[in-house]
Amino acid sequence: MLELRDLRVSYGAIEAVKGLSLSVPKGKIVALVGANGAGKSTTLRAISGLIKAKSGKILFEGKDITNWPAQKVVRLGISMVPEGRRVFPDLTVYENLLLGAFTRTDKAAIARDLEAVYQLFPRLKERRGQLAGTLSGGEQQMLAVGRALMSDPVLLMMDEPSLGLAPVLVQEIFALIKRINESGKTILLIEQNARAALELCDYAYVLETGVVALEGPGKELLRDDRVRKVYLGEQ
Amino acid sequence: MSTHANKGTLRIIVVAAVMVLLLAWAQGDLRFIGIGPWDAYFVRILNLAAINTILALSLNLVNGFTGQFSLGHAGFMAVGAYTTSLLVMTPQMKKVVFFMEPMFEPLDRICIPFLPALLVGGVVSCVFGILVGIPALRLKGDYLAIATLGFAEIIRLILQNVRRLTNGALGLKGIPQVVNLWWTFGAGVAVFLFIRGFVRSSFGRALIAIRDNETAAELMGIDVFKHKLLAFAISSFVTGIGGGLMASLLTTIDPAMFKFPLTFQILLTVVLGGMGSLSGSVIAAFIVTFMTEFLRVVDEPLQLGAYTIHVPGLRMVIFSALLVIVVVFYPRGLMGNKELTWESLSSPVSRLLRRRVAS
Numbered sequence: 001m002l003e004l005r006d007l008r009v010s011y012g013a014i015e016a017v018k019g020l021s022l023s024v025p026k027g028k029i030v031a032l033v034g035a036n037g038a039g040k041s042t043t044l045r046a047i048s049g050l051i052k053a054k055s056g057k058i059l060f061e062g063k064d065i066t067n068w069p070a071q072k073v074v075r076l077g078i079s080m081v082p083e084g085r086r087v088f089p090d091l092t093v094y095e096n097l098l099l100g101a102f103t104r105t106d107k108a109a110i111a112r113d114l115e116a117v118y119q120l121f122p123r124l125k126e127r128r129g130q131l132a133g134t135l136s137g138g139e140q141q142m143l144a145v146g147r148a149l150m151s152d153p154v155l156l157m158m159d160e161p162s163l164g165l166a167p168v169l170v171q172e173i174f175a176l177i178k179r180i181n182e183s184g185k186t187i188l189l190i191e192q193n194a195r196a197a198l199e200l201c202d203y204a205y206v207l208e209t210g211v212v213a214l215e216g217p218g219k220e221l222l223r224d225d226r227v228r229k230v231y232l233g234e235q
Numbered sequence: 236m237s238t239h240a241n242k243g244t245l246r247i248i249v250v251a252a253v254m255v256l257l258l259a260w261a262q263g264d265l266r267f268i269g270i271g272p273w274d275a276y277f278v279r280i281l282n283l284a285a286i287n288t289i290l291a292l293s294l295n296l297v298n299g300f301t302g303q304f305s306l307g308h309a310g311f312m313a314v315g316a317y318t319t320s321l322l323v324m325t326p327q328m329k330k331v332v333f334f335m336e337p338m339f340e341p342l343d344r345i346c347i348p349f350l351p352a353l354l355v356g357g358v359v360s361c362v363f364g365i366l367v368g369i370p371a372l373r374l375k376g377d378y379l380a381i382a383t384l385g386f387a388e389i390i391r392l393i394l395q396n397v398r399r400l401t402n403g404a405l406g407l408k409g410i411p412q413v414v415n416l417w418w419t420f421g422a423g424v425a426v427f428l429f430i431r432g433f434v435r436s437s438f439g440r441a442l443i444a445i446r447d448n449e450t451a452a453e454l455m456g457i458d459v460f461k462h463k464l465l466a467f468a469i470s471s472f473v474t475g476i477g478g479g480l481m482a483s484l485l486t487t488i489d490p491a492m493f494k495f496p497l498t499f500q501i502l503l504t505v506v507l508g509g510m511g512s513l514s515g516s517v518i519a520a521f522i523v524t525f526m527t528e529f530l531r532v533v534d535e536p537l538q539l540g541a542y543t544i545h546v547p548g549l550r551m552v553i554f555s556a557l558l559v560i561v562v563v564f565y566p567r568g569l570m571g572n573k574e575l576t577w578e579s580l581s582s583p584v585s586r587l588l589r590r591r592v593a594s
Contacts, residue, residue: 048454074456086451088444090511090572099444102437103456151456 001026001186002047002078002155007056009039009046016042018210019056024155029177029187031197031218033231034207040190041083043207044157047188048080049073060155075103079153083160083190085140087147089133093124096132096143100150109152117146120176138169145176149185156180157188162196174200194231198222206231246577254420262416278416279484284524285419286480289426291504291516293473298502299510299572300434301466302446304380307367308474308501310387311360313394313493315475316482317401319356320410322347323483328409335405336398349413353479360475361468363390368467372460387498394490406489407482414483422480423517426473431513433469442466443511507561509568514575519568530554 002024009017017039024030032040045051047058049070058066060076088096101110118125121142132143162170174196181187191197198204198218206214221227228234259265263272297305329343371382394401433439441462444452453459482488508519530553536545
């Protein structure tokens with residue numbers, strides 16, 4: 001469904017992604033794991049059109065979408081939950097969700113998806129009239145995920161969904177990602193919590209300083225000696 | 236539900252009727268039953284307040300709702316004011332005013348009614364807004380502020396130097412005074428309803444999203460630049476209209492009027508009322524306009540016991556002090572980003588009533 005070929009992205013003179021190739025098959029959960037500065041977020045930002053790639057190709061369902069502007073990428077059905085939640089604090093929960101459906105015009109379908117999001121996150125329904133800025137961190141994360149779902153994406157990209165959440169909520173978020181995937185959405189996930197991500201995903205890429213260091217099915221990588229030592233902190 | 240809606244409609248009708256009656260009284264249209272008009276000085280301040288409301292609302296759309304810090308308002312006002320004036324002035328008056336250098340042909344013979352002239356003023360200002368906005372809105376924060384400020388200065392210098400079009404530093408006089416309370420309040424209400432409808436639409440929601448977080452707004456599929464540009468275009472159109480009304484009210488304009496302090500005064504009104512609150516802008520525009528007039532008293536010699544104090548400019552000192560106080564106690568302006576509603580008006584009253592009943 002999504003394919004990166006030798007993608008290179010740089011911030012000025014600093015190259016953050018140095019020739020990355022990966023593919024995300026339809027219906028799967030693919031995880032990018034790696035330390036800070038490995039180029040995970042940069043990769044997602046390049047796919048969603050927030051920054052330009054220096055070279056390489058981004059293909060979505062066979063179509064070359066390299067360096068498309070963000071608003072066009074969303075219309076293709078690629079939606080992103082940005083790092084650090086970034087809900088719109090001055091708008092209500094309901095208005096935030098409506099903005100998620102900004103590119104859509106079918107009112108009935110939007111209402112249906114809104115109901116589905118409320119069912120997935122009953123808490124959001126309770127708080128729909130509340131300003132998003134007044135929600136707790138966990139609720140804001142739920143809102144960010146719900147908002148991304150409102151565009152009815154085929155590919156959902158999530159940048160560190162568990163960052164800054166209490167351990168209980170982390171488990172809840174991962175269970176949710178599984179459910180969203182089972183409802184038919186392909187997921188590309190970035191996580192620092194390598195163990196949880198590897199347990200959840202179908203396939204994972206381990207990034208180190210802008211290149212793929214290792215790849216394979218999540219369960220296999222969990223058994224890999226190097227991964228266990230470097231990313232899971234086992235002796 | 237329907238009684239609720241009826242109550243709302245009734246309220247609007249009552250408020251509109253009261254407003255129309257008051258305006259008719261103030262304007263002198265009720266003379267046939269022996270009342271009005273009000274004091275001419277007071278009516279003039281009312282007119283100014285309504286025009287300042289229009290200017291504040293339009294600046295609030297860009298600075299308050301979209302979060303783009305623009306300082307070019309004086310420039311757009313100048314464009315609207317000059318365009319409208321040059322179109323409504325009679326050929327004879329133009330000949331008198333342009334005594335240094337004759338006016339460009341065929342503009343010296345053109346003379347159209349006020350309403351179309353006002354609209355053309357708005358449109359020309361809007362065109363300038365788009366031309367400036369296309370490069371400037373790619374900038375952010377301070378850079379946008381500097382670019383728009385620069386634009387306003389360029390406009391002023393053009394007005395000052397293209398003498399065959401604008402009569403240079405001498406300015407224009409003899410602009411027909413068409414506007415009265417009906418014009419200024421009519422335009423004020425129209426602008427208020429228009430901008431309110433705009434910010435309440437999905438378009439307005441997108442503007443607030445851009446203000447809150449531009450990256451996230453982009454990820455929602457919002458064309459950030461297009462939305463900013465449209466807000467900017469609407470704002471410059473409305474500002475041009477405000478400038479045209481101002482020109483017709485004052486009957487004389489010159490380039491020096493449109494210096495930075497004018498923009499600053501509008502900005503101050505918006506901040507005082509609350510960035511992102513339309514009713515706040517209306518309230519603040521009236522407060523600021525009336526205060527600047529009524530505080531003129533302190534510029535006169537004051538008799539305090541045996542002493543006579545005469546400090547010209549004391550008005551501005553007091554005004555600034557009051558502003559500081561407001562900003563300290565209401566850092567987000569009088570209204571924050573909330574709107575004045577019937578509920579917010581009636582709840583303190585009803586609470587008071589309930590307390591009376593309870594005791």
